[in-house]
Amino acid sequence: MAAPADTPRRRPGTRSPIPPGLRAAVPVLLLLIFGFVAPLLTVAAFSIAEPRSYDVFTSFTLANYAQIFDPANSVWMSFAWSLALAALVVGILLVACYPVAWGLVHVFGRWAPAISAILVFPLFVSENVRLYGWVLFFIKGGVLDGVLKVFGIGPVTDLLYTPGMTLFGMSYVYFSFMLFPMVLGLAMVPRDLVDAARDLGASRLMIWREVELPLAMPGILIGMLLTFVLAAGAVAEAKILGGQSVITIAQDIETAFTYAQNWPLGAALAMVLVVIVGALALFVMGRLDLDRILGRR
Amino acid sequence: MNGMSRRTMMKLTGGAALTAPFLPGAALAARDKELNILCWEGYNSAQVLDPFRAQSGANIRAESLTNDPTMINRLRAGETSTWDLINVNNPWARKVMYPSGLIKPLPRAEFEPYFDQMLPEFKAPYKWAMSEDGTELLGMAQRFGPYSFVVNTDKISRATAEEQGWDLFNDPALEGRYGILESDDWNVFNMFMVAGINPFLDHSDAEMAKFREVAERIVKGARMIGDIAMMNQALVSGEIDLHLTGGTYSVSPARADGNLNLRAITPLKGAIDGKGGIAWIEITSTVANPDLSPLAQEFLKYVQDPEIAHTVAFAEGTFNPVTQMGNPDCFELFSKDELEAIQWESLEEDMARSAEYDIVPDYDEALDILTAAKRLRG
Numbered sequence: 001m002a003a004p005a006d007t008p009r010r011r012p013g014t015r016s017p018i019p020p021g022l023r024a025a026v027p028v029l030l031l032l033i034f035g036f037v038a039p040l041l042t043v044a045a046f047s048i049a050e051p052r053s054y055d056v057f058t059s060f061t062l063a064n065y066a067q068i069f070d071p072a073n074s075v076w077m078s079f080a081w082s083l084a085l086a087a088l089v090v091g092i093l094l095v096a097c098y099p100v101a102w103g104l105v106h107v108f109g110r111w112a113p114a115i116s117a118i119l120v121f122p123l124f125v126s127e128n129v130r131l132y133g134w135v136l137f138f139i140k141g142g143v144l145d146g147v148l149k150v151f152g153i154g155p156v157t158d159l160l161y162t163p164g165m166t167l168f169g170m171s172y173v174y175f176s177f178m179l180f181p182m183v184l185g186l187a188m189v190p191r192d193l194v195d196a197a198r199d200l201g202a203s204r205l206m207i208w209r210e211v212e213l214p215l216a217m218p219g220i221l222i223g224m225l226l227t228f229v230l231a232a233g234a235v236a237e238a239k240i241l242g243g244q245s246v247i248t249i250a251q252d253i254e255t256a257f258t259y260a261q262n263w264p265l266g267a268a269l270a271m272v273l274v275v276i277v278g279a280l281a282l283f284v285m286g287r288l289d290l291d292r293i294l295g296r297r
Numbered sequence: 298m299n300g301m302s303r304r305t306m307m308k309l310t311g312g313a314a315l316t317a318p319f320l321p322g323a324a325l326a327a328r329d330k331e332l333n334i335l336c337w338e339g340y341n342s343a344q345v346l347d348p349f350r351a352q353s354g355a356n357i358r359a360e361s362l363t364n365d366p367t368m369i370n371r372l373r374a375g376e377t378s379t380w381d382l383i384n385v386n387n388p389w390a391r392k393v394m395y396p397s398g399l400i401k402p403l404p405r406a407e408f409e410p411y412f413d414q415m416l417p418e419f420k421a422p423y424k425w426a427m428s429e430d431g432t433e434l435l436g437m438a439q440r441f442g443p444y445s446f447v448v449n450t451d452k453i454s455r456a457t458a459e460e461q462g463w464d465l466f467n468d469p470a471l472e473g474r475y476g477i478l479e480s481d482d483w484n485v486f487n488m489f490m491v492a493g494i495n496p497f498l499d500h501s502d503a504e505m506a507k508f509r510e511v512a513e514r515i516v517k518g519a520r521m522i523g524d525i526a527m528m529n530q531a532l533v534s535g536e537i538d539l540h541l542t543g544g545t546y547s548v549s550p551a552r553a554d555g556n557l558n559l560r561a562i563t564p565l566k567g568a569i570d571g572k573g574g575i576a577w578i579e580i581t582s583t584v585a586n587p588d589l590s591p592l593a594q595e596f597l598k599y600v601q602d603p604e605i606a607h608t609v610a611f612a613e614g615t616f617n618p619v620t621q622m623g624n625p626d627c628f629e630l631f632s633k634d635e636l637e638a639i640q641w642e643s644l645e646e647d648m649a650r651s652a653e654y655d656i657v658p659d660y661d662e663a664l665d666i667l668t669a670a671k672r673l674r675g
Contacts, residue, residue: 052661054374077672132526140534160536161521163675243521244479246675252668259481260664261366 040274046267053264064268075269078249079276085163085238085248086231089170090224093178096171097223101182116183119176131169131240135160138241161243169237174230178223185219186212225281232277249273328381332592334359335368335376336384337579339440339612340600349599355592364482365389372399377585381593384581386654387425390435393656395428400582401589402433403597409434411601416623418648425580425653436582437597439609440617442639443563443647444483444544444654445490445574447528451558452538462564462573463491466541467511472518476528476540483542485663486575486654488512491541495568496575497655500663508663512670515541522671525550525615532559545639546577549616553638561640561647569652576651578620603627611635618644 016023042056050059051067068075100119104112122130137143138159148154159165189212197207213220235250244251249269256266332355334340341359350357362368365385372383377399385394394400412421419438426436446465448458458465465471477484489496492511494504520537521527529551531537544561551559564573581600583593600609606621607630618639621627631641640647657663 054370074669074672077675081675135527135530139530140536142534239479239523240527243476243523243527244671244674245521247672255481255664255668258364258367260661260668261370262661 043267043270046264047271049264049267051264052260052262064264065272067265068268068272075249075252078247078252079273081163081238081246082232082234082249082273083276083280085167085170085234085246086228088167089174089231090178090228092167092171093175093227094220094224097175097179097182101179101186104179104183105186116180119179123176127173127236128240130173131236134169134172134241138165160241161245163242163246166238166242166246169241170231170234173234173237174227177230178227181219181223181226182216183219185216185222188219189215221285225285229277229281232273328588328590329592330355332357332382332590332596333380334382334384334596335371335380335584336361336382336581337363337440338614339609339617340384340581342612342614344608345600345605345612348605349596352599353592353595355590357592364480366482369394369399372584373397378587380584381586381590382581382596383584384579387438387578387580388653388655390580390582391425391427391429394582395433395435399585400435401585402428402435403437403583403594405434407594408437408597411437411598414601414624414627415620419620419623425578436580437601438578438580438620439600439606440619441576441578441648442545442617443561443574443576443644443651444542444546445487445561445563445651446539446541447532447543447548447559447561448539449532449535449537449558450560455560455562458539458560458562459565459573462562462566463487463493465539466491466515471538473520474538475519476531476537477516477519477522478528478540478542478547479522479524480542481664481667482660483575485657485660485667487542488515488667489657489663490567490569490575491515493568495570496657497569497652499658505659505662505666509666509670512667513673516667516670517674519674529556529559532556544574544576545644546615546617549638549640550614552640553616553634557637563643563647563650565650567652572650572652574647574651575654576648577654603630607631610639 045056047064048060048062049056049064050061051063053059067073104116108115135142139145140155140157144159145154145156148156193211193215194207197211202210233250235248235254238244238246238248238251250273253266253269253273256262256269260266330353332353334357336359338361339345341361346357346359349355362371368383368385369389372380372394383394383400390400395402409421412419412423412426415423415438422431422434423438426434426438428435446458446463448455448465450458453465461468466475486496488511489500489508492504492507494500494507500508516522519541521531523531525543525547528537528540528543528547532540532548533551533556544563548559548561562574567573569575581597583589583597599605601621603621603624603626606619606624606627610617610619610622610631616635616638618641619627622631636642
């Protein structure tokens, strides 16, 4: 059926009051609002609800935060363990991943994609399954013990269920999260600049310090940040490999939401973790003046 | 656990009403082809559900959780309109869920005859399946078992473990030789038992102080804390000789794999009126869903069938005795190995020396103490 002649039509080129960029961003904005902001607001709202209640959006109290910051409450130990382990993992992975990343960019050549695939492949397997695999490796009478016995060494005992094993597990799980941003960073270093520095007489150390590292730093920083944030919220490694030899803050949050059924306390703990990790990340990123770190003005 | 205020419930109901128009049409239609089950693991397995799916042609959804309070609070948080059946341990139906209006009674005339086919201690009227006043049938009993601790009998004999009972965990020589199963509601019970205190009574300050001392010492001395797979693996490998909190539910998979030296122990004596151990019995109830699926009652009848009851007993994950073993048609389906896995030969005496799972009046305080004790391990 033909449209009536007087039906108003938008002429081509008529401007909508909403800018096209914003219109195009609407799906992503909606996704962020419903998928990210709304859950975070709900957690924030629960954190100020009456302890051990479900009176979200109807009650207001700071009792949950008061409980967390009560000097008699030992929950600070869980925060301390999580943050310390996360910092250590970042340090370990910086050292462990850099040579691998450098190799992937400069050395491995046509084998680089295959090696990358091998490193990525474990991510397709459940984290818990991989960690249980390590338990079988380290457990008394397990793979390591058996192999060492062949060489007349051992028995090796008491490897599992220690904070050190938790650290190992976290370093293993988050390896790729540090490695690939680092690879990206190193791949962004223009070869010409390195060649120019060499032509001008710079030593290998100077080239690394003055050219390669500063230019790769965005990728390295992203890797550090990603690893730290994920590691600060980790729990499976401390449970499966660490045997709960230390309690991480994520486990305290889990306990509050499950056995304790104290959702407001769990939400308050989660908010404190978000604030600490967020503030720390912003602080570190803000303070990292690359020129100053590398001695230049 | 605290209840919800009426205001909150109205808000949640209002929220549900607002979101209803966005739900698929099927969700608002008659629910004769849909059944949602909130349960412990086992009832959610394909072995149990698939024959019922085929028989009813319905869409069956089962979600398993590993602690009762979480499941009950899902109903409190407004999910009564989602679920049709809830499967939790014995005290919750009569003491909490029915008084709170979270579950509906079953027609006694229709369901009580099934109890006649069960083991003798479950004959109708079975206490935990009935309302407090004894008038309403609130659910059906099926899986059960003693749940105290597990030992490697190559290291600690059954006789020694039963005789010494909870005091084993007070023995300094066993420090670093035991694990603790990560099941903190049960750990609260069992720390009280090690302290020689009945967990299911109100506790004085002195008793709570004793509980704290025991919890801190036992948690500190544990080689590890972990889930059932970790405990069985550590027992088999020799990393530990025993673990606190465990029973047929936890050790039966390892026994079924041939590790008959691993054994659930029920102490000869203990603090609950002389009873040495604690046992659980699952009660499955129909949820007070305003639009309850007619399949809910059908499913409860379906799992009474001897073959299905046997499947429930040996569903994936854990293996357990079922009340329907009182029916010879069901019992004969259990092989010798299966009976060994669930320690059938001592089940009656273990249950006789066990008190039944109950609610700890000061659970919140005790759990806080236990949680804090864990942090001292680091």
